[in-house]
Amino acid sequence: xxxxxxxxxxxxxxxxxxxxxxxxxxxxxxxxxxxxxxxxxxxxxxxxxxxxxxxxxxxxxxxxxxxxxxxxxxxxxxxxxxxxxxxxxxxxxxxxxxxxxxxxxxxxxxxxxxxxxxxxxxxxxxxxxxxxxxxxxxxxxxxxxxxxxxxxxxxxxxxxxxxxxxxxxxxxxxxxxxxxxxxxxxxxxxxxxxxxxxxxxxxxxxxxxxxxxxxxxxxxxxxxxxxxxxxxxxxxxxxxxxxxxxxxxxxxxxxxxxxxxxxxxxxxxxxxxxxxxxxxxxxxxxxxxxxxxxxxxxxxxxxxxxxxxxxxxxxxxxxxxxxxxxxxxxxxxxxxxxxxxxxxxxxxxxxx
Amino acid sequence: xxxxxxxxxxxxxxxxxxxxxxxxxxxxxxxxxxxxxxxxxxxxxxxxxxxxxxxxxxxxxxxxxxxxxxxxxxxxxxxxxxxxxxxxxxxxxxxxxxxxxxxxxxxxxxxxxxxxxxxxxxxxxxxxxxxxxxxxxxxxxxxxxxxxxxxxxxxxxxxxxxxxxxxxxxxxxxxxxxxxxxxxxxxxxxxxxxxxxxxxxxxxxxxxxxxxxxxxxxxxxxxxxxxxxxxxxxxxxxxxxxxxxxxxxxxxxxxxxxxxxxxxxxxxxxxxxxxxxxxxxx
Ligand SMILES: Nc1ncnc2c1ncn2[C@@H]1O[C@H](COP(=O)(O)OP(=O)(O)O)[C@@H](O)[C@H]1O
Ligand SMILES: [Mg+2]
Numbered sequence: 001x002x003x004x005x006x007x008x009x010x011x012x013x014x015x016x017x018x019x020x021x022x023x024x025x026x027x028x029x030x031x032x033x034x035x036x037x038x039x040x041x042x043x044x045x046x047x048x049x050x051x052x053x054x055x056x057x058x059x060x061x062x063x064x065x066x067x068x069x070x071x072x073x074x075x076x077x078x079x080x081x082x083x084x085x086x087x088x089x090x091x092x093x094x095x096x097x098x099x100x101x102x103x104x105x106x107x108x109x110x111x112x113x114x115x116x117x118x119x120x121x122x123x124x125x126x127x128x129x130x131x132x133x134x135x136x137x138x139x140x141x142x143x144x145x146x147x148x149x150x151x152x153x154x155x156x157x158x159x160x161x162x163x164x165x166x167x168x169x170x171x172x173x174x175x176x177x178x179x180x181x182x183x184x185x186x187x188x189x190x191x192x193x194x195x196x197x198x199x200x201x202x203x204x205x206x207x208x209x210x211x212x213x214x215x216x217x218x219x220x221x222x223x224x225x226x227x228x229x230x231x232x233x234x235x236x237x238x239x240x241x242x243x244x245x246x247x248x249x250x251x252x253x254x255x256x257x258x259x260x261x262x263x264x265x266x267x268x269x270x271x272x273x274x275x276x277x278x279x280x281x282x283x284x285x286x287x288x289x290x291x292x293x294x295x296x297x298x299x300x301x302x303x304x305x306x307x308x309x310x311x312x313x314x315x316x317x318x319x320x321x322x323x324x325x326x327x328x329x330x331x332x333x334x335x336x337x338x339x340x341x342x343x344x345x346x347x348x349x350x351x352x
Numbered sequence: 353x354x355x356x357x358x359x360x361x362x363x364x365x366x367x368x369x370x371x372x373x374x375x376x377x378x379x380x381x382x383x384x385x386x387x388x389x390x391x392x393x394x395x396x397x398x399x400x401x402x403x404x405x406x407x408x409x410x411x412x413x414x415x416x417x418x419x420x421x422x423x424x425x426x427x428x429x430x431x432x433x434x435x436x437x438x439x440x441x442x443x444x445x446x447x448x449x450x451x452x453x454x455x456x457x458x459x460x461x462x463x464x465x466x467x468x469x470x471x472x473x474x475x476x477x478x479x480x481x482x483x484x485x486x487x488x489x490x491x492x493x494x495x496x497x498x499x500x501x502x503x504x505x506x507x508x509x510x511x512x513x514x515x516x517x518x519x520x521x522x523x524x525x526x527x528x529x530x531x532x533x534x535x536x537x538x539x540x541x542x543x544x545x546x547x548x549x550x551x552x553x554x555x556x557x558x559x560x561x562x563x564x565x566x567x568x569x570x571x572x573x574x575x576x577x578x579x580x581x582x583x584x585x586x587x588x589x590x591x592x593x594x595x596x597x598x599x600x601x602x603x604x605x606x607x608x609x610x611x612x613x614x615x616x617x618x619x620x621x622x623x624x625x626x627x628x629x630x631x632x633x634x
Contacts, residue, residue, distance in 0.1 A: 052534075
């Protein structure tokens with residue numbers, strides 16, 4: 001049983017508030033990803049959970065025990081860092097067994113636990129090497145091995161894949177997911193990469209400027225972003241936002257282009273994902289500026305009126321910069337935001 | 353063949369210039385040492401008649417070394433010098449690494465002030481305090497003991513050592529220390545874990561602090577001039593008056609005194625080569 005509950009957690013650096021009263025509940029065995037732009041306080045929050053930063057306010061509990069005043073080693077956590085942070089002068093085996101040796105665990109048990117972790121991660125042949133003799137991916141695996149050996153209640157990951165190249169990142173992503181399914185341990189994982197968040201998480205916490213913007217399951221955030229920030233952050237290529245007003249149940253851009261029927265609404269921003277635009281013979285006129293075919297789909301960048309828009313289509317399109325296409329907005333997938341950026345619910349009548 | 357990227361036979365002009373400068377400065381520092389060594393194996397007359405010549409069958413003489421070993425307590429001086437240098441060095445390294453760790457790692461009131469205080473020690477020449485140091489040693493009854501020298505040299509070497517090591521300690525990735533704390537290491541162990549990552553800096557500090565200590569003439573002269581506490585430098589200097597400036601002995605003593613310091617230098621400089629931090633963090 002190792003749920004983590006964070007209650008009004010705050011962190012001040014001097015007068016600067018890096019974490020502004022955050023509430024998160026992580027269920028036992030859950031894979032939670034903290035995601036947000038660089039500098040939003042993800043690492044700070046994670047380090048507070050680990051006990052590496054003092055908590056300026058609020059409460060952090062692991063397995064129902066408040067841990068605010070416990071040192072890191074007594075919190076039942078293990079952490080994996082972006083830059084691996086291996087002990088350079090120790091072999092892989094010594095790196096992995098360090099915590100157990102400090103705890104004076106009997107030698108045979110140490111060996112057994114190290115060997116088991118090494119087998120899980122495919123490190124068996126590397127146990128006698130030193131960190132400098134390993135590749136980036138292998139080093140990150142050793143860092144994970146060092147965490148596994150401690151048999152923690154909660155794993156904390158701080159951007160563990162950011163230093164790896166793209167191909168390795170995808171591979172390690174699935175390895176970490178498989179590891180989670182195998183061990184069933186609670187994981188709190190920090191990343192600035194929304195793709196990582198979407199593919200790995202049971203639950204995503206989107207943060208900005210020390211505050212939580214939204215908590216939810218990946219597809220929940222994709223389908224029902226609570227505000228413009230989350231809408232723009234989740235999904236790639238990013239959601240298009242058109243400025244305009246609603247008149248007679250119709251959203252018109254500031255250039256007067258009729259976008260979609262949305263019902264009566266206070267909305268001043270209409271959001272639509274590139275993949276939710278469809279080509280049609282008539283509809284919203286789109287002036288093409290650039291076409292990028294990837295084979296499976298075609299990405300079109302252009303303008304509706306004077307506002308930029310990106311569309312992704314399954315069809316192959318033969319058009320040139322300057323040409324005019326017509327697109328239809330899938331009204332199921334139109335998002336509306338008020339002037340403050342908050343999501344505006346659409347009235348039912350908009351569906352007709 | 354064209355993929356062979358070794359330098360081609362035709363060396364560019366720039367490289368010639370660089371090498372000329374390097375060779376010049378190398379010669380500038382090696383030639384005097386070589387002269388001392390060469391002349392220490394010659395008879396007194398040969399030293400003066402042709403100082404640049406190598407010892408030949410007629411001019412070869414070990415009289416200098418004979419004087420040094422038979423007519424003075426040179427082995428005792430050797431032991432004294434080694435004791436003072438090694439003990440001071442060990443003390444400096446232990447204390448300075450710990451101070452540097454504290455200054456770099458912990459935020460406490462007075463942290464900056466303390467760092468400035470050590471910086472001040474680099475700027476002020478320690479010899480300015482010679483008189484009061486002598487008075488202090490007299491009242492501590494430490495005059496004519498090696499302990500007096502060790503105390504002074506440890507204090508003397510500390511500021512620069514702390515300064516350099518603090519800079520390097522700051523560069524130790526904090527994640528290594530964090531990982532160790534999570535793994536259950538107490539602060540002493542965290543400290544010990546940082547040492548391998550700054551090994552080259554420690555070696556640099558060792559060399560920088562040990563050479564002035566070994567070569568120093570001033571403090572042995574005023575704090576420990578007694579025959580049983582004399583150091584090599586002081587012993588060598590004593591040949592300058594004691595035997596009507598016995599140049600053979602002086603040169604022999606100087607040649608001999610370079611040995612241990614050279615050995616220590618070789619030991620420490622090897623640490624530069626092993627880039628041990630590689631692989632610790634990205
Ligand atoms: N030790 C510190 N002292 C002062 N400010 C800090 C410190 N650590 C982090 N910050 C600030 O707190 C904010 C959040 O940092 P961090 O949690 O590292 O962001 P990220 O989401 O990129 O991991 C940033 O604005 C950063 O500048
Ligand atoms: Mg971070």
